Amino acid sequence: MRKKHIGPSCKVFFAEDPIKIIRAKGQYMFDEKGERYLDCINNVAHVGHSHPEVTKAAVKQMEVLNTNSRFLHDNLVQFAQRLTATLPEKLSVCYFVNSGSEANDLALRLARQYSGHFDIITLDHAYHGHVTSLIDISPYKFHQLGKEAKKEYVHVAPSPDTYRGMYREDHPDPGAAYAEEVNNIIKEAHQNNRQIAAFIAESMQSCGGQIIPPPGYFQKVAEYIHKAGGVFIADEVQVGFGRVGKHFWSFQLQGEHFVPDIVTMGKPIGNGHPLSCVVTTREIAEAFGATGLEYFNTFGGNPVSCAIGLAVLDIIEKEDLQGNATRVGRYLTELLEEQKEKHQLIGDIRGVGLFIGVDLVKDRELRTPATAEAQHIIYIS
Known part of the structure; x- marks a missing residue:
């Protein structure tokens, strides 16, 4: 039948x-x-499958009302208030949507309207969603379609990978070096009379190989992007909501001096319920509204979705899931390090909290990817 x-x-x-x-x-x-x-x-059952508190919140609200966000409703503003309380102060305006793809698509619209530009800088191996606008900025996908698939308004920066990339762990300042690659892309774009609307990146690349950006990378990239008149979009769809343990948002690993202009979220936000959000600054939101074109989303921010989102936030706090991510992640990493001692196949173990990657290699010195072996392990696990 399938x-x-x-x-x-x-x-x-x-x-x-x-x-x-x-x-x-x-x-x-x-x-x-x-x-x-x-x-x-x-990667969506963030507080556990079939969590009774999530189910209870959904049923309770569904029995009373579910409608769109053009009516006043407490759940909408309370959820927005709770979400923004976890973020830096300037990130204060929410747009609720239904999926990570929809969130990232809206983020591009916000960035282009605010900046007046169109071009996007993305990272190699990045994946940001399945709608047309996001396939266009996702090398993880469009590279499968051949060399001609990359659009002229898309610029691909090297992934800030200190294990396999251009600048590795022995470089004195890989963050600055990778950021300079972005700056060079901006300069080349300007020479070709193109203007940058946004730089978009997952706060830690997931599909791209569990890549944790080196210190200072995002802050330096943001400086270059802002100077070019663009904005910085942090994609937290897969890596947000305390998954890294020590912080609620993965971009916070880059330090308190870095604050993105737009943050997108999805997947764990509703524990599997179709819910997502874009959070941005008042200035960007007002520029988006200045067009006079109303933004409306039929299901985004409906009372049931917001009730579920509030329940998820409650559970993360009540059950100390950030602490759990730190403790269990540390334990898992220790066990993996023991395996690394025994198996030459394991080249690198990297991660924060419960965001962990194991890089398999044919040769530790050459760091040759053990692709077939990785595929085999995935399917025998």
Whole structure:
């Protein structure tokens, strides 16, 4: 039935021997035979599958009202207030939408309207969503379509990867060096009479290889982008909401002196419910509104979604999930380091909190990617 009615590009996990999951609880998933699996795949069940407090909040609100955000409703403003309280003061205006893709698409609109420019700088290997505007700025996707797929208004900066990239851990200041690559892109764009609207990056690259930017990188990039009249968009869709443990937002790992102009969020925000948000400054929001073109989202910010979002924030706090990410992440990293001592296949272990990557290599000196071996391990786990 799936092959008959579902598009062929919508793949299933473990295609050769797919798993039929019928229920989930906490960190576990169960198939139709009752087999239990530890879920290391889903990145949206942030406070655990089927969390009773999330379910309770959804049902309670659904029994009373669910409508769009053109009516006054406490949930909308209370959720916006709670979210912005976790962010630096200047990030104070929310736009609620339904997915990370929708959030990033709106962020591009905000940036282009505010700056008056159009071009976007993105990182190599980046993925920002599945809508057309985001496939265009996601090398992770458009590189699969051939060299001609990159649009002229898209500029690709090297990923700030200190393990495999241009500037590695032995460089005296890799953050500044990678930022200078962005500055060079800006200069070249200006020479070609092009203007930069935004630099967009995940605060830590996920699909791009669990890359943690070196210290000072974002702050320096922001200086160059602002000088060019553009804005800095931090994509927290996969890495936000305390996943890194020590901070609520991953961009905060770059220090208190760095504050993005726009932050996008999704996935964990609703624990699997279709909810996302764009948070920006008052100045950018007012520029967006100055066009006279009303922004309206049928489902974004509806009372049920906001009730769920509030419940997720409550659970993160009440259950000390940031502390849990720190403690469990440290323990997991220690266990992985023990495996690294035993297996030459493991070249690098990197991560913060429960955002952890294991880089497999054929040769530790050359750091040759062990692609086939990685694929094998994924599917035997």
